[in-house]
């Protein structure tokens with residue numbers, strides 16, 4: 498099952514068509530895409546047999562952020578071995594956790610304003626929590642996942658390293674630094690929910706035809722702390738709520754890992770591809 502946010506209304510999507518959930522259920526489920534996780538089990542039960550007769554065609558550029566107002570947003574640093582190495586860090590023995598503030602959430606095709614010349618990309622599989630989780634085991638952890646989506650953890654590297662201690666939360670929370678979407682996909686849709694290809698492509702967007710370069714090409718099977726491990730470990734410390742997001746970390750290939758770094762430039766289009774989810778296309782302005 499896949500859901501999206503079409504003009505600030507929750508829709509169920511299939512084959513390029515969108516079914517307005519509130520209308521199709523005569524108000525049994527509300528239109529606000531953030532609210533549905535409070536009622537996730539009943540919703541997915543309905544979704545299995547939803548009638549798409551009243552569905553409308555849509556395109557990804559019409560979509561808003563699929564999870565628009567998560568109560569908590571977690572992001573995990575250094576969660577792929579090669580990325581930890583390129584960043585010059587030892588492998589973590591506990592997940593390295595920071596937050597991205599809610600105001601940085603953006604639509605799948607939102608423009609991203611570059612505040613400086615040291616802005617970096619980080620493709621990440623994003624987990625959407627489906628019910629409240631506290632001290633859950635690794636074995637049970639997937640039961641707390643509503644679905645998976647694509648995300649970019651855009652990072653301003655100068656701010657991130659400014660001061661006597663790192664400023665991850667600020668550096669990764671400029672406006673539109675957290676584009677997500679285009680859809681949330683339930684875990685059962687994946688052949689292997691623990692092995693998902695994630696990529697960042699960068700298009701120069703020139704008028705003489707795009708030249709597109711692959712910057713990151715990873716697979717979530719290489720995560721140091723898997724989705725289930727992250728949920729288990731986070732929930733040992735705090736409570737995860739329905740509709741929360743976990744950015745699970747980025748594979749190797751980021752700009753800061755290059756000598757010299759090649760950061761994002763105005764005019765480029767950042768393309769984020771996660772197999773089974775879809776793609777984000779964000780113009781850099």
Ligand code: ZN
Nearest residue numbers: 619650746747
């Ligand atoms: Zn990240």
